[in-house]
Amino acid sequence: MGADREGGARRTSARAVAYVACGAVLLTGCASMPDNGDLRGVESTPRQDTQVRVFAMPPREDAPPSEIVQGFLEALTSDDPHYATAKQYLTAQAAKSWRPELSTMVLADGPDTEAGPAGGREGGDNVSFTLTGTKVALVDAEQSYAPAEGAYSRQVYLTRDKKNGQWRIDGLPPGVVMGQSDFQRNYMSVNKYYFASNSAVGAASQPAAVADPVYVRRRVDPMTHMVRSLLNGPTAWLGPVVRSSFPTGTALEKGAGSLTPDDQNKLTVPLNGKATRVGLAKCNEMAAQLLFTLQSLTTAVDEVEVQAGGAQLCVLDEDGAAAVAARGSAERPEYLYFIDGEHRLVRIPGGSRSSNTEPVPGELGEGAQALRSVAVSRDEDTAAGVAIDGKELYVGSLVSGGSLGEPVVRSTGRTEKDRLTAPSWDARGDLWVADRNPEKPRLLMLQEGKGEPVEVEAPGLDGRIKSVRVAADGVRIALVVENDGKQSLLVGRIERAAKDETREKDGEQPGVSVFELRPAAPALEEVTTMSWAGDGRLVVVGREEGGVQQMQYVQVDGSTPEGPAPDALTGVKAIAAAEDDRLPLVAYSEDGIVRLPDGAQWQTVVKDGSAPVYPG
Structure with missing residues (x-):
């Protein structure tokens, strides 16, 4: 459990928490603690610089119950690795049974704390407090957000030790409760990496x-914790x-201790005997997982050495990892694509500042079919386009002379908005x-x-799909779903049935399903457009209840990533981002096709254009 409240004066003793930054010690105000009565709420630490270190202080002699509760909650916002100081506020038995690693409940503000009765316990040496607040998120034992x-409401019980007369907590909820700003100061989001279990990318x-x-x-040895989390397996x-x-x-x-890279930015990871018989190819995959994970955490690791039983198994650097596995954020598209004023598919170099467009090779660039939306395969050899009335989906080769053929999908919706969405390609070369x-x-x-479309099952889907985007890895899908006039951005898991030779002989395709759709932007009630913008991040344009349209980044787990949102842009109708964040964000707005180069403002590419996309 922990303490947090935005924007208020902090009513906490200097004995509770000390802040250390840049070699200076910053003590909180020395307001006195009440000896009895209600606590009006545990005030938040105003959003601190992430470099600020927070150290817990132990309970003072003869502290009253209210101060014990306050001090315990404050101690949980500290950088104490094993919550040793927080446990000093507990009885010996409670300290043994309390499991802070089980969960972290994040509240909009710090828990309001109200004194209550003894909770059915006898005598005047027992009191209770109720912790209340509004839930924002739960981080579980797997560290998944x-x-x-x-509403959140949990009881904390205290008792007075009969020998020394000191109040201590002897009953409390499992895990930790913490306000949102303290959570943002204490925790960071990091991607660990695994491999899609039933996919292959490209000829290799x-x-x-x-x-x-x-x-x-x-600030609690995140590198070692991330390696342990990776070894424990996926969420x-x-x-x-x-x-x-x-x-x-x-x-x-x-006894491996804390993992730290050397002065050459190489990290040595010593594993137990389970890995001693691993071959070189498998070890390289293990090292790639480690390197991808660690580089999501820090820029201080360029190379990984894997050891087992004291012997070196393999060494892998960034180039080696790129040869082992395909990672969306490492793939740099050659072109940006969009539809011009003549409803043809055109392109410009992806990383260029040029505004000189050229029609793509093939009939989609020749205007054989007027288009309203498009998608280009990740190898940039094939494109799919939806006809201007939304009724048909065509697939064509991006080579000169390539024919378009008949539509691969038709819709019989009565109006344009009731027909086909923009398409999306996954890393396997499948079209959605x-x-x-x-x-x-x-x-x-x-x-x-190509071939007969497979109807994808989506158990639990409540509403009608407005937009579809498949991640580069091919196992996650983002959907904008409309229900009762409101739109939600959901992320689901793509599962493909194992191949059945008998069914294949009968011409049946393996089944495909999307499971466990979860919100990625829970605060938005209207979602205009969205795009993948990294391995675990999306950019979304939408509006909160009673608010105005805004553009923001969101994590696939529904959390908000660190860093600034994109510069504001009015009238956005479509957004395109590459997984490679070195390429500019591109939008279709009232000013036509515009792009946002790194460190610059929005710039017009062409006035007469729509539906911008990067491959995918």
Whole structure:
């Protein structure tokens, strides 16, 4: 549990927490603690610089119950690695049974704290307090973040030690409770990486690297904790669609201690005996997982050495990791694509500041079919386009002379908004699109962009799909879903049935489903457009209840990433981002096609254009 409240004066004793930054000690105000009565709420630490260190202070002699509760909550916002100081506020038995690592409940503000009765316990040596607040999120034992809502209310019980007369907490909820600003100061989001379990990318059959975001304490040896988390395996949500190359039971070698890179930015990871018989190819995959994960945390690691039983198994650098696995954020698209004023598919170099467009090779660039939305395969060899009336989906080769052929999907929706969404390609070369026909809403997938569409099952989907974007890894999908006039951005897990030779002989495609859709932008009630913008991040344009349209980044787990939001832009109708964040954000707005180069303001590319996309 912890303490947090935005923007108020901090009513806490100097004995509770000390802040240290840049070699200076900053003590909080020395307001006195009440000896009895209600606590009016545990005030938040105003949002501190992330470099500020926070140290817990132990309970003072003869502290009253209210101060014990306050001090305990404050101690939980500190950088104490094992909560040793926080445990000093507990009885010996409570300290043994309390499990802070089980969960972290994040509240909008710090828990309000109200004194209550003894909770059915006898005598005057027992009191209780009720912790209340509004839920924002829950970080579980796997360090996985999930948005939460509703009221929070839990009891904390205290007793007076009969021998020394000191008040201590002897009953409390499992895990930690912390306000949002303290959570943001204490924790950071990091991606750990696994491999898509049933996919291959390109001719080299590289596995696709999949980001699995978790939260770790920012200043409590995050590097070692991330390696341990990676070795423990993927989170439950992602687990069904990914694999790890580490043998079952692999862990850090006993007594490994804290992991730190050397002065050459190489990190040595000593593993236990479970990994001693791993071959070079498998070890390189393990090292790639480690390197991708650590580089999500810090720029201080360029190379990883994997050891087991004291012997070196392999060494891998960035170039080696790129050869082992395909990672979306490392793939740099050659072109940016959009539809010009003549409803043709055109392109410009992806990283260029040029505004000189050229039609793509093939019939989609020749205007054989007027288009309203497009998607380009990740190898940039094939494109899919939805006809201007939204009724048909065409697939064409991006080579000169390539024919367009017949539509691969048709919609019978009565109006344009009731027909096909913009399409999206995954890393396997499969094509996705949704039919918004209210009489027969469908999510469809075409293997390699051809053949009979597979109708994708989506258990738990409540509403009609407005927009579809598949992640580069091919195992996660983002959907904008409309229900009762409100739109939600949801992220689901793509599961593909194992191939069945009998069904294949009968011409049946393996089944595909989207499971466990979860909110990625829970505060928004209207979502205009969205795009993947990294391995575990999306950029979304939308509006909160009673608010105005805004553009922001969101994590796939529903949390908000650190760093600034994109510069404001009015009248946005479509947004395009590459997983490679070195490429500019591109939008279709009232000013036409515009882009946001790094460190600059929005710039017009062309006035007469729409539907910008990067490959994917």
